[in-house]
Amino acid sequence: MTGAGPFHPLRARLRALRTAAFGADPSGERLRRIRSSPNFSDGSFRNPIGARTRPSGASLSEFARIYFEKEARARRSPSGSVPVHTTTLADLARRPASGLRLTWMGHSSVLAEIDGRRVLFDPVWGQRCSPFDFVGPRRLHRVPVPLASLGTVDAVVISHDHYDHLDLPTIRDLVGSGTVFAVPLGVGAHLERWGVAPDRLRELDWNETTDIAGLRLTATPARHFCGRGLRNRQHALWASWAVAGPEHRIYHSGDTGYFPGFADIGAQHGPFDATMIQIGAYSDYWPDIHMRPDEGLRAHLDLQGGVPAGVLLPIHWGTFNLAPHPWAEPGEWTRDAAGEAGQAAAFPRPGEPFEPAGVLPVDPWWRAVSAPLTPAWPRPERAKAPAEARRGDLDPA
Numbered sequence: 001m002t003g004a005g006p007f008h009p010l011r012a013r014l015r016a017l018r019t020a021a022f023g024a025d026p027s028g029e030r031l032r033r034i035r036s037s038p039n040f041s042d043g044s045f046r047n048p049i050g051a052r053t054r055p056s057g058a059s060l061s062e063f064a065r066i067y068f069e070k071e072a073r074a075r076r077s078p079s080g081s082v083p084v085h086t087t088t089l090a091d092l093a094r095r096p097a098s099g100l101r102l103t104w105m106g107h108s109s110v111l112a113e114i115d116g117r118r119v120l121f122d123p124v125w126g127q128r129c130s131p132f133d134f135v136g137p138r139r140l141h142r143v144p145v146p147l148a149s150l151g152t153v154d155a156v157v158i159s160h161d162h163y164d165h166l167d168l169p170t171i172r173d174l175v176g177s178g179t180v181f182a183v184p185l186g187v188g189a190h191l192e193r194w195g196v197a198p199d200r201l202r203e204l205d206w207n208e209t210t211d212i213a214g215l216r217l218t219a220t221p222a223r224h225f226c227g228r229g230l231r232n233r234q235h236a237l238w239a240s241w242a243v244a245g246p247e248h249r250i251y252h253s254g255d256t257g258y259f260p261g262f263a264d265i266g267a268q269h270g271p272f273d274a275t276m277i278q279i280g281a282y283s284d285y286w287p288d289i290h291m292r293p294d295e296g297l298r299a300h301l302d303l304q305g306g307v308p309a310g311v312l313l314p315i316h317w318g319t320f321n322l323a324p325h326p327w328a329e330p331g332e333w334t335r336d337a338a339g340e341a342g343q344a345a346a347f348p349r350p351g352e353p354f355e356p357a358g359v360l361p362v363d364p365w366w367r368a369v370s371a372p373l374t375p376a377w378p379r380p381e382r383a384k385a386p387a388e389a390r391r392g393d394l395d396p397a
Contacts, residue, residue: 021131021168023161023190023228026235030203034186034235037205044234045186045226048261051288053225075326080369082141082318085351089145098357100248100273105144106350107319108165110252110276115245117154117213121252121276122165123147125173129164129320131228136163137320140327144351147173154213158183159254160238161190161226164320168194182210182217186236190228206239216244220265222256224289242269251275251303255316257288258295262302272310274346274356275300280317280330290316290323293333294378297341308343311356318350318366328370333377335364 026034039045085091088103096113103111108122125147130136147170156179159165166187175195180202183191188203202210204219211217219239226236241252242265251265251272266272279296291299293314300312317330331347338345348354348361 019131020193024193026186026189030189037185039206045237047223048221049259051223051257052286053289072324075371076321077327078140078369079371082369083349083365084141084144085349088351089149091353096355098355101353101355102274102313103353104313104315104348104350106141108315110315112250114243114250115247117215117245118152119155119157119243120153121157122159123156123170124164124167125170126167131163137322140319141350153177153179155179156181157241158187160184160224161187161228161236166190180212182212184219184237184239218242218269221261222254223259224255248273253277255290258291258299262299266303266305271304274311274313275303276313276315278316279314279334281322282325283323293330294337296334297337297343308341311360312338312343312345326373328366328373331366332373
């Protein structure tokens with residue numbers, strides 16, 4: 001068969017519509033590695049436990065009605081300008097006294113300065129998380145600092161290939177920086193198409209480790225999915241990341257639903273001085289692939305051996321409108337849940353550096369630019385004191 005039949009030109013035309021932003025499909029040795037992965041079967045990567053990746057529990061039309069309802073749309077955006085930190089570059093010019101400093105740039109983008117090295121997680125400096133510059137979720141606040149002003153970055157870590165985590169304009173701006181990219185298996189195909197040299201890629205399956213600039217980076221399991229087009233072939237893996245330096249350990253969740261594997265990750269790679277945990281863009285329509293704030297807190301505690309420890313930095317909220325919940329709800333709910341659990345949590349403005357060992361930013365800054373919130377989330381029951389428990393509340397059996 002020559003491929004000259006009527007369907008081949010149509011297929012070629014459709015493929016031609018895939019601009020560079022869509023990335024590339026894996027091939028050659030990369031595809032061989034994918035097919036031999038223990039996490040790949042029946043033509044796609046698999047989650048640690050089952051996960052629905054599309055709206056469930058109601059029809060798509062019902063979801064669309066809720067999502068585009070006028071009053072609900074207003075609650076999903078800030079009512080004024082988001083207060084971005086104004087002295088980020090000056091603050092970063094000073095070395096962290098403790099050896100560990102985190103700067104949340106918005107959404108899931110975090111600059112981690114750890115033991116004298118710098119790691120940039122899921123950098124998204126673009127104006128839209130979309131393959132097109134004229135449609136798609138638009139940034140709700142400005143980027144705190146120009147990417148070119150950040151200076152040397154030793155490693156860029158990508159959690160998965162969705163547009164709000166892997167941004168073509170940002171990657172192209174980083175190509176000339178000389179940094180090394182640590183990515184899940186299969187994601188390297190996109191980066192190579194965009195100009196990243198293969199020798200600057202560290203492409204890992206779950207539980208594989210690479211050393212970069214004296215840091216140990218491990219791709220750890222997550223419960224999510226990948227894909228940059230309408231046909232999601234799941235030929236790229238998603239991951240969370242554990243990073244260990246000589247003195248400190250940190251964890252970035254990427255996007256994930258809650259699953260029991262957090263405890264295993266903590267046992268193998270923790271405890272962590274700080275975790276960066278996804279707590280936004282949740283919905284009852286996709287409960288398996290994004291965590292609610294209470295689940296994010298539970299994941300942090302699992303990672304820390306089941307007890308409050310380290311510092312929780314909430315991520316994946318505040319920058320893009322990606323779900324039906326009110327814009328400020330993830331921050332407020334996380335603050336509430338962490339307080340109930342006695343867990344230290346940081347709530348920096350975008351671009352505000354902080355050291356987990358130092359004074360944490362805890363001001364609920366979002367309240368000034370948010371529509372009033374009515375707490376609709378489940379409140380944990382207050383733990384009973386031993387005396388209360390003895391007053392006949394225990395099962396007599």
